[in-house]
Amino acid sequence: MGADDPLILDITYPDTRSEIIANADTVLDEIDYLIAGAPVYCGKLPLLALECLRALHGHGKKATAVAVYGNRDYGTALYNMVEMLSQNGFNVIAAGLFIGQHSYSDVVPVAIGRPDESDIEKAREFGAQVLQASKPLNIEDIPIQWDKHSKSKEYTALKPTYKGKICIKCGRCAEVCPTGILSSETGEHLNRHGKKNCIGCMACVNNCKSEARISKANPIVRLMMKRVLGQASRERKEPFVMM
Numbered sequence: 001m002g003a004d005d006p007l008i009l010d011i012t013y014p015d016t017r018s019e020i021i022a023n024a025d026t027v028l029d030e031i032d033y034l035i036a037g038a039p040v041y042c043g044k045l046p047l048l049a050l051e052c053l054r055a056l057h058g059h060g061k062k063a064t065a066v067a068v069y070g071n072r073d074y075g076t077a078l079y080n081m082v083e084m085l086s087q088n089g090f091n092v093i094a095a096g097l098f099i100g101q102h103s104y105s106d107v108v109p110v111a112i113g114r115p116d117e118s119d120i121e122k123a124r125e126f127g128a129q130v131l132q133a134s135k136p137l138n139i140e141d142i143p144i145q146w147d148k149h150s151k152s153k154e155y156t157a158l159k160p161t162y163k164g165k166i167c168i169k170c171g172r173c174a175e176v177c178p179t180g181i182l183s184s185e186t187g188e189h190l191n192r193h194g195k196k197n198c199i200g201c202m203a204c205v206n207n208c209k210s211e212a213r214i215s216k217a218n219p220i221v222r223l224m225m226k227r228v229l230g231q232a233s234r235e236r237k238e239p240f241v242m243m
């Protein structure tokens, strides 16, 4: 949208999310226009993103909702984001679905290099168009793709495998982990709930310098992923925007 000095609150990280949840009204005082963005996990918004966005009350401020998915299926994610923001008093005037490289591209490459130049150009055009828009979106118009993932409340994620012997203890995994479950000193889970609380985003795997964290699916899971993601890799999906 060409703002000179946008306030960027990266809700990937636990500290920022806690700050927003604790001081939602103060945070919003600093905002004229909210652009909310989150990835699609299992056809839904990740719970951590939902919980944080739910804390924000718009008091009539304008908002744009954006969901980013891995070229498979966006499920109910955008619908839920628009619905929640509208219920919380935002005037949601635009929404978009964009494509990002699939987090499980180590297993099956999907949407490699996305968002690419063409996606970014479409996002820029979207931003420029949104500046002219003012009418609230009708929730009935927000697209939904129903499949077994979006219909279910479950989040089935592939959890990384950790090889302590080759870990160089650089602490990078702990820095990038959205759930704050890793020790920056040892590289291990901070406590026994670690594995349960891991959302399988693969940030630690993608940022590990020594390949001590890897995505390793058992043969049955790998086969299932190959089928589902193989299908998703065949056709390039394009961003969708509405206002």
Ligand SMILES: Cc1cc2nc3c(=O)[nH]c(=O)nc-3n(C[C@H](O)[C@H](O)[C@H](O)COP(=O)(O)O)c2cc1C
Pocket (backbone or CB within 6 Å): 039, 040, 041, 042, 043, 044, 068, 069, 070, 071, 072, 073, 074, 075, 099, 100, 101, 102, 103, 104, 149, 155, 156, 157, 158, 199, 200, 201, 202
């Ligand atoms: C647990 C999990 C579930 C996912 N589910 C979907 C999905 O249902 N449909 C889809 O197209 N992409 C799915 N993805 C891929 C992500 O939406 C996509 O890779 C996104 O760009 C990830 O953003 P992030 O790296 O900020 O998490 C999933 C990724 C993860 C980690």
